[in-house]
Amino acid sequence: MKPSESLKIDAFSIRIADIAAVELDRLHALSLSVGWPHRAEDWQFLRETGQGFVALDEIGRVLGSAMWFAHGAGLATVGMVITSPRLQTLGAAQWLMKRVFDKIPSRDLRLNATRAARRLYLSLDFQPEKTVYQCQGIARVPATGGLTEARGDIRGLDASDIRAATALDSAGFGVRRTALVEKLFAHSAGYGLFDGKKLTAFALCRPFGRGHVVGPVVAESDADAVAVVRPHVADHSGSFLRIDTHMDDGEFAAFLSHAGMPVFDTVLTMSLGKRLADFADGASARPKTYALASQTLG
Incomplete structure (x- = not known):
């Protein structure tokens, strides 16, 4: 009806x-x-x-x-x-x-539910998947001690990198989001990790809310994810920065806390229909989504 x-x-x-x-x-x-x-x-x-x-x-x-x-x-x-x-x-x-x-x-559906809204989405048959940690605060560049070094070269991204970033995002998220990645590139600054000419990790950052938000971040390891987020932290040191991540431990989560972005709140990723295969275990070598584009966009 x-x-x-x-x-x-x-x-x-x-x-x-x-x-x-x-x-x-x-x-x-x-x-x-x-x-x-x-x-x-x-x-x-x-x-x-x-x-x-x-x-x-x-x-x-x-x-x-x-x-x-x-x-x-x-x-x-x-x-x-x-x-x-x-x-x-x-x-x-x-x-x-x-x-x-x-x-x-x-369509299969995915959303990120606040605590207040979870009962509503459960009543509509959405199923819980994984917690999102909303990390935010006044950014500062932490010391490098104890971090695994990323392999490759870091440089700023431009429009010529959109195709490679879209492919990485697709591998990490589970669905190709060409239009969204193009839109994000138009509104964001980006850094990528390159192995020769091959893009192996990237992080975008754009104005949002009280300051800036970093996301999406796609990488194969914590070290690579830290490597592409660190320049954004440096760019916005002393100002408000936010990142939404499913990662609750490991080097990446520790880096965020040391960079002035402790966990502020949580939401719950929920799905209706087919679930995406993007919540891989830490041992997986394939690209993973370390940070969401936003809680709204996924």
């Missing part, structure tokens, strides 16, 4: 609208209402990258949102699922999610 275009909640009604038709300041006000750090510019980046809905009340106030981002032919990540505080226990988020399901019925 097709979801309804409106919903009666408590003493008022809400209706659905395309997120692209809503002013950025109204979306920004929504994320501020729940304490999320997204700037208006971050909302615009997401609107240019994906699609979504908002929930409006009778006088056009934005009371909720939900977005999805298609990757390849069979996967979408879901994010920016927000409902204003007064609607969080009244079914609005579930209504928005069912509207998303109606738009992308044949």
